Amino acid sequence: MVQALSTAISTAQQAPADLAAHAWISRVQASAPLVAQGPLSGLTFAVKDNIDVAGLPTTAACPAFAHLPQESATVVTRLQQAGAQVLGKTNLDQFACGLNGTRSPYGAVPNAFHPDYVSGGSSSGSAYVVATGQVDFALGTDTAGSGRVPAGLNNIVGLKPSKGLISTRGVLPAAQSADCVSIFARSVGLAAEVLAVAMGHDAKDPYSRVLRLLSRPFPEAFAFGVPDVLQFFGDALAEQAFARAVRQLQALGGRPVTVAYAPLAQAAALLYESALVAERYAAIRSFFDAHEKEVMEPVRSIIASGRQYSAADVFQAQAQLQSLGQQAHTMWTDIDVLLLPTAPTHYTIEQMQADPVALNRNLGTYTNFVNLLDYAALSVPSEIRPDGLPFGITLVGPCASDWQLAELGQRYHHATGMLQGALATPLPAPTTIPHIDTTPWSPA
Structure with a gap:
């Protein structure tokens, strides 16, 4: 370890x-x-x-x-x-x-x-x-x-x-x-x-x-x-x-x-407080339906809440987000x-x-x-x-x-002037950030 x-x-x-x-x-x-x-x-x-x-x-x-x-x-x-x-x-x-x-x-x-x-x-x-x-x-x-x-x-x-x-x-x-x-x-x-x-x-x-x-x-x-x-x-x-x-x-x-933060805060709330949470359920649906009791709280309740929404609810939430x-x-x-x-x-x-x-x-x-x-x-x-x-x-x-x-x-x-993480080590010298539209790196 x-x-x-x-x-x-x-x-x-x-x-x-x-x-x-x-x-x-x-x-x-x-x-x-x-x-x-x-x-x-x-x-x-x-x-x-x-x-x-x-x-x-x-x-x-x-x-x-x-x-x-x-x-x-x-x-x-x-x-x-x-x-x-x-x-x-x-x-x-x-x-x-x-x-x-x-x-x-x-x-x-x-x-x-x-x-x-x-x-x-x-x-x-x-x-x-x-x-x-x-x-x-x-x-x-x-x-x-x-x-x-x-x-x-x-x-x-x-x-x-x-x-x-x-x-x-x-x-x-x-x-x-x-x-x-x-x-x-x-x-x-x-x-x-x-x-x-x-x-x-x-x-x-x-x-x-x-x-x-x-x-x-x-x-x-x-x-x-x-x-x-x-x-x-x-x-x-x-x-x-x-x-x-x-x-x-x-x-x-x-x-x-x-800047007005209200639209950002309202969008944030949709992630767990609207039909958008159904996507969390969809991600592990087959496993969750078969092994729900193996999932710990409060994760279980959060994911299970996604079951209650209809497809129409999801589209409505997506429109609200837009x-x-x-x-x-x-x-x-x-x-x-x-x-x-x-x-x-x-x-x-x-x-x-x-x-x-x-x-x-x-x-x-x-x-x-x-x-x-x-x-x-x-x-x-x-x-x-x-x-x-x-x-x-x-x-x-x-x-x-x-x-x-x-x-x-x-x-x-x-x-x-911060140190690195929880270490007594100074930051390394700044590096050149790649401000160029390059082709993503790939191995030779």
């Missing part, structure tokens, strides 16, 4: 090494042949356990669902062909249904800075092993914020690409039309390097698409949106940290513009990028388990709408709060703004 590194930021409390076990489900016993030459040669990565790796069980944190794939997911294969080595699979909220990291029979994944606090989810284990230095980067998935919330709560980068940019073939769906493979790293530069390899059209993925990423950085004097209504659920430290983040972005040349998307789209005429807290607060594992639905919903306050409205997003560390817990911000842009977000996000991250 891979153990957590003992080194930590002096202001943080490092989780005991044995808690690292909760982040790992299985490790590779016999590594695949390494590629001697490739853009990611020498790097190691971990894979969220709803993504197939040939020869390792895919459990989605549900032992009854476990099966042994013979073929790796497209994204895993691309990374291996580029020279990266898989070290193992990571724990998650069961069936990627949650934003907190406590919904797993393998145990709650602790926060990398304080073991009493949640790691965020559903890509909890992937964030933890990156933050604690056990791998160079990790793959997660993101439907409602699962690739961003754990990043914000663990002081690492969470890159949520435009939908369809990275193939989801070989990834167990959560809500297939909204699913993305996400990338965790301790620096924006490395996350961008991984994206450059991982992206590419896959004709065998029904939601894959050819996207021409915007190649120009945001202008030197750019406008960034700030919600007109901000909710931190009584967390004054988070509120103060976000105010400092606004000032930090201004120092980089940004001009804050107040309408809200039209309303929200007007903000892009006034701003280049949207600035949000990645998560509005921190919760302890005990608090989350006592009130798992409401507190989980709170963690998704600023994430749930992004995939529904076809945006790209990047979560970047912002500061370590006075209580020793991380605070992260998210930069959101229109579809295909991935390189633009990475360029600005890297500048922001380095301006903070």
Whole structure:
């Protein structure tokens, strides 16, 4: 079992090494042949356990669902062909249904800075092993914020690409039309390097698409949106940290513009509070109908709620989402990028388990709408709060703004002077973000 590194930021409390076990489900016993030459040669990565790796069980944190794939997911294969080595699979909220990291029979994944606090989810284990230095980067998935919330709560980068940019073939769906493979790293530069390899059209993925990423950085004097209504659920430290983040972005040349958050919040609510939740049920329908009692609460109730809706209900919800998307789209005429807290607060594992639905919903306050409205997003560390817990911000842009977000996000991250994850290691030198419309990387 891979153990957590003992080194930590002096202001943080490092989780005991044995808690690292909760982040790992299985490790590779016999590594695949390494590629001697490739853009990611020498790097190691971990894979969220709803993504197939040939020869390792895919459990989605549900032992009854476990099966042994013979073929790796497209994204895993691309990374291996580029020279990266898989070290193992990571724990998650069961069936990627949650934003907190406590919904797993393998145990709650602790926060990398304080073991009493949640790691965020559903890509909890992937964030933890990156933050604690056990791998160079990790793959997660993101439907409602699962690739961003754990990043914000663990002081690492969470890159949520435009939908369809990275193939989801070989990834167990959560809500297939909204699913993305996400990338965790301790620096924006490395996350961008991984994206450059991982992206590419896959004709065998029904939601894959050819996207021409915007190649120009945001202008030197750019406008960034700030919600007109901000909710931190009584967390004054988070509120103060976000105010400092606004000032930090201004120092980089940004001009804050107040934007209406209501259409975004209303779109976010549709994910679980409308017929759109039926897509979660559809994703594992045959297994769920046969093994419902093998699914843990509250995941079971959330997925089961999708049964109650008719096809007409789904079309009605989709039309409502389209309408809200039209309303929200007007903000892009006034701003280049949207600035949000990645998560509005921190919760302890005990608090989350006592009130798992409401507190989980709170963690998704600023994430749930992004995939529904076809945006790209990047979560970047912002500061370590006075209580020793991380605070992260998210930069959101229109579809295909991935390189633009990475360029600005890297500048922001380095301006903070932060250390990497939960390690006493300075950030590496900034890298050149590929602001060019290149053909996606492919092995020779």
